Amino acid sequence: MDVFQSDGHKIIQGDAIIALDSYIEDNSIDLIFADPPYNIGKNFNGLRDKWDSDNEYLTWCYQWLDLCIKKLKPTGSFYVMTSTQFMPYFDIYLREKINILSRIIWSYDSSGVQAKKFYGSMYEPILFCVKDKENYTFNANDILVEAKTGSKRKLIDYRKKIPTVYSSEKVPGNVWEFPRVRYRMDEYENHPTQKPIALLDRIVKASSNSNDTILDPFSGTFTTSFVAKSLNRKSIGIEINREYAKIGLRRLNIIQELDGIQLEKEKRSFENKKLEPTLPSLFNQ
Numbered sequence: 633m634d635v636f637q638s639d640g641h642k643i644i645q646g647d648a649i650i651a652l653d654s655y656i657e658d659n660s661i662d663l664i665f666a667d668p669p670y671n672i673g674k675n676f677n678g679l680r681d682k683w684d685s686d687n688e689y690l691t692w693c694y695q696w697l698d699l700c701i702k703k704l705k706p707t708g709s710f711y712v713m714t715s716t717q718f719m720p721y722f723d724i725y726l727r728e729k730i731n732i733l734s735r736i737i738w739s740y741d742s743s744g745v746q747a748k749k750f751y752g753s754m755y756e757p758i759l760f761c762v763k764d765k766e767n768y769t770f771n772a773n774d775i776l777v778e779a780k781t782g783s784k785r786k787l788i789d790y791r792k793k794i795p796t797v798y799s800s801e802k803v804p805g806n807v808w809e810f811p812r813v814r815y816r817m818d819e820y821e822n823h824p825t826q827k828p829i830a831l832l833d834r835i836v837k838a839s840s841n842s843n844d845t846i847l848d849p850f851s852g853t854f855t856t857s858f859v860a861k862s863l864n865r866k867s868i869g870i871e872i873n874r875e876y877a878k879i880g881l882r883r884l885n886i887i888q889e890l891d892g893i894q895l896e897k898e899k900r901s902f903e904n905k906k907l908e909p910t911l912p913s914l915f916n917q
């Protein structure tokens with residue numbers, strides 16, 4: 633287990649269950665975002681995301697779900713993701729232990745290969761839970777989105793005593809549309825399931841305040857910690873894979889070098905391409 637930290641941001645490179653159990657104080661975290669392996673066979677830099685049986689996957693998940701609840705402050709919030717096929721089990725397990733306030737769908741478009749004999753998977757579920765439904769942070773005004781009835785259609789609500797224009801902003805509902813992170817986007821890192829900055833931006837703004845501590849037990853590319861830093865929160869990110877931990881160390885600017893190697897962002901193929909000489913420049917030689 634290696635721990636790196638600077639300026640209110642900590643990266644623990646190691647197993648989530650061990651790190652949660654031994655390195656994080658109980659009742660100390662304001663917000664947890666957990667985006668674990670989904671048990672669908674992704675390749676996390678050599679670590680295969682597939683358990684021998686569904687039961688083994690769920691038994692493992694129930695251990696870290698319990699630990700996450702234990703580490704949350706009494707006023708804390710917990711967002712958790714998994715694949716569509718396992719989310720019903722998470723839901724049934726968690727509703728006995730914590731208050732589930734929203735069942736969110738993160739919906740996205742896909743221009744890749746489409747299913748031809750069934751309906752392709754175009755969303756991922758997220759549960760939003762709080763320990764105490766009478767006392768938790770929800771900064772509704774920081775995450776408002778456009779309400780088309782007021783902003784575009786300019787309708788007037790005549791049911792009011794004095795007719796009033798409908799509001800042009802609203803708190804987002806539980807279907808969230810954000811594009812997935814694609815290869816050519818600036819935020820892209822070399823990881824198969826990187827979550828978009830925009831998704832974490834909404835979660836961190838809504839469910840935490842400046843200086844709060846945000847924990848992500850399966851950090852991957854450290855999107856959560858990166859967003860936490862940009863919004864003046866503190867962060868703790870856990871990740872088992874050393875190469876992914878290096879992405880976090882670079883994104884959070886914690887150290888510049890590890891294992892004798894400079895932590896620089898790998899160039900993508902299109903960034904490496906030499907510019908082809910144009911005809912006029914050839915004639916000028």
Ligand SMILES: C[S@@+](CC[C@H](N)C(=O)[O-])C[C@H]1O[C@@H](n2cnc3c(N)ncnc32)[C@H](O)[C@@H]1O
Pocket residue numbers: 646647648649667668669670676679823825826827828849850851852853854855856870871872873876
């Ligand atoms: C779905 S990805 C998280 C992606 C992340 N939310 C992001 O935005 O990049 C799950 C991550 O969990 C890591 N992981 C798998 N098993 C782990 C374990 N036992 N402890 C800690 N991390 C683990 C994988 O290496 C992978 O990076």
